[in-house]
Amino acid sequence: MSVKENLIQIKNALSSNVTLVAVSKTKPNEMIMEAYEAGQRDFGENYVQELVDKQQQLPKDIQWHFIGHLQSNKVKLIVPFVYLIHGVDSVKLLQEINKQAQKNNKVINCLLQLFIAREETKFGFSFEECANFLRSELFSQLKNVKILGFMAMASNTDDEGQIRKEFRSLKEFSDKTSSILQLNFSVLSYGMSNDYKIAMEEGSTMIRIGSSIFGARNYTT
Numbered sequence: 299m300s301v302k303e304n305l306i307q308i309k310n311a312l313s314s315n316v317t318l319v320a321v322s323k324t325k326p327n328e329m330i331m332e333a334y335e336a337g338q339r340d341f342g343e344n345y346v347q348e349l350v351d352k353q354q355q356l357p358k359d360i361q362w363h364f365i366g367h368l369q370s371n372k373v374k375l376i377v378p379f380v381y382l383i384h385g386v387d388s389v390k391l392l393q394e395i396n397k398q399a400q401k402n403n404k405v406i407n408c409l410l411q412l413f414i415a416r417e418e419t420k421f422g423f424s425f426e427e428c429a430n431f432l433r434s435e436l437f438s439q440l441k442n443v444k445i446l447g448f449m450a451m452a453s454n455t456d457d458e459g460q461i462r463k464e465f466r467s468l469k470e471f472s473d474k475t476s477s478i479l480q481l482n483f484s485v486l487s488y489g490m491s492n493d494y495k496i497a498m499e500e501g502s503t504m505i506r507i508g509s510s511i512f513g514a515r516n517y518t519t
């Protein structure tokens with residue numbers, strides 16, 4: 299199937315309150331343009347240099363999502379144009395985003411990344427660290443970042459029950475934290491090609507889909 303056909307099929311399966319981010323990492327501009335011409339405007343990338351190059355070459359009304367692990371020293375390269383930074387996994391990184399945003403006279407939309415998986419390898423705050431941070435004086439001082447909600451990745455497993463449980467734990471955390479701290483977190487970014495249906499059933503409002511739209515990635519080229 300073509301990129302356009304894949305996109306239409308996924309869009310038809312989406313709940314009405316869910317935003318689709320088309321994850322185009324490693325994929326050429328021609329494929330992104332196919333999706334663009336089919337009406338897609340939200341695209342996600344994991345690598346800073348690749349994102350910067352694509353942003354320069356592609357239409358300016360694309361909303362670029364940075365979904366990878368962001369190093370503090372690269373923040374300044376994406377702040378001028380990025381629409382939403384998903385994987386904010388440390389206070390230090392958020393402070394750097396705030397600093398660069400201030401220099402650019404902007405407020406940058408961010409999601410805090412939570413660690414919900416069983417694996418050791420995934421980045422993110424624990425629920426407790428995150429709640430403590432959101433209550434802190436420091437958080438209230440960061441005026442040039444706007445936390446829209448949370449992002450997470452489930453364990454890489456075939457066990458649907460486990461994946462469901464992990465997504466549900468984040469949804470519960472978000473609801474509880476929003477009500478206790480009276481903050482309005484409206485974005486929950488979880489669900490990828492393999493688990494987005496479960497993610498939507500468990501309250502996701504933003505799914506990040508790569509291979510089911512653009513085909514498998516080939517990292518050797």
Ligand SMILES: *Cc1c(COP(=O)(O)O)cnc(C)c1O
Binds near residue numbers: 365451507
């Ligand atoms: C690559 C990636 C995706 C998309 O993964 P697919 O399995 O290809 O849909 C989603 N989120 C993050 C953080 C990614 O790195």
